[in-house]
Amino acid sequence: MFSDSRHIAVVIPCYRVTNHVLGVIAAIGPEVWRIYAIDDKCPDGSGDFIEKHNVDPRVVVLRNEVNQGVGGAVMAGYRAAIADGAGVIVKIDGDGQMDPALVPDFAGPVLRGEADYTKGNRFYDLEEIRSMPAIRLFGNAVLSFMTKISSGYWDLFDPTNGYTAIHVDVAKRLPFDKISKRYFFETDILFRLNTLRAVVQDVPMDASYGDEVSNLKISKIVGEFIIKHCRNFTKRIFYNYYLRDLSIASVELPLGLLLTGFGTVYGLSHWLSAAREGTATPAGTVMLSALPILMGLQLILAFLAFDINSVPKTPWHRRGRRAAAVIGEEK
Structure with missing residues (x-):
């Protein structure tokens, strides 16, 4: 079925939300065309519960055969929404x-x-920020900075916010089978969107915390997050600066890292040698160490400035439509 740009579909992952999901569905306005509730192998039987008690004709219940996490549930909803138009x-x-x-x-x-693609940001309102626990603010700041580096979206904040919207033409291009299916989902999808050069925008929203208890344990996922951020950063740099394009930034980063690494290793080795011998490090040796480090840091900062200015600005789905329009005019 061909997609209709006026059709807004809502995807709701359902896992142990039987106390709230009917209220969520009832609060969805008439602007929404269809609602997909995905029972992610919920032990509470969310799918059966919704089918039994729901009265909204827009609701379609989908079921995952095995629990796949929020990412797997969302991908199932995306697939159904794309297929339905x-x-x-x-x-x-x-x-x-x-x-x-x-x-x-x-x-x-x-x-x-x-x-x-749009995503929520709970950190616009200063009054809301003041009411948040300091540990939550610190954790979000760290996660946001890591996501900026790995995804390339330097203008975004609150990366784990799950309130999102995506154009169907962009959703069709996502590698559903490769996107992380659990807690890293929201962050991983930003990396995937950057590889498409999609425009992502923050939408201000208030923070709301009900009686639901989060299953996320920071101590269990911090190592996994660091590894996946490093992986995504490496892939993004390779895709954007070496595979699809070459620019001055393609030279600045490796040269900056090389010079910084050389200066650091050279300086430390001579400093340790002088310390063991109880002699002062010669001024020339200090300069040979400091100069590459300073030059390397300058090159790395220049690369970061280039990367920040390279945040996508023209929506992907508009570029596709323009190309189609030009081809149509030529015919």
């Missing part, structure tokens, strides 16, 4: 912590051609 797909959680009244705010920039 949706134009924009909005993802919200079923635990009542995301206000369904904001669906137009997330779908709007995509429908207007301003963005390919």
Whole structure:
């Protein structure tokens, strides 16, 4: 079925949300064309519960045969929405912590051609920020910075926010089978979007925390997150600066790392040698160590400035439409 850009579909991953999901569905406005509730092998039988008690004709219940995590549930919803002809797909959680009244705010920039993907940001309102625990603020700041580096979206914050919307033409291009299916999902999809050069936009929203208990244990995932961030950063740099294009930044980064590494190793080795012998390190040796480090840091900073200025600015789905229009005119 061909997609209709006016069709807004909502995807709701359902795992132990039977206390809230019906209220979430009831609060979804008439602007939404279809609602997909994905039972991610929920031990509470979310799918059966919704089918038994739901009265909204827009709701379609999908079931994963095995639990795949939030990413796997969202991908199942994306596939169904694409097949049914949706134009924009909005993802919200079923635990009542995301206000369904904001669906137009997330779908709007995509429908207007301003963005390919939108995501929530709970850190716009200073009053809201003051009410958050310091540990949450610190953790989000660290995760946001790591995501900026690995994804290339330097202008985004609150990377783990799961309130999102995506244009169907962009969703079709995502490698569903490669995207992380569990807690790293929201971050990994940003990396995948950057490889498409898709435009991503933050949407301000208030933080809302109900009585749901998060299953996320920071101590268990911190190592996994660091490894995956490093992997995504390496892939992004290779894809954007060596495989698809070559620029001055392609030279700045490796040369900067080489000079910084050489200066550091050279300086440390001579400093340790002088310390063992109880002699002062010669000024010339200090300069031979410091100069490559300073030059290397300058090159790395120049690369970062180039990378920050390379954040995608023209929505991917608009580029595709323009190309199709030009081809049509030529014919």
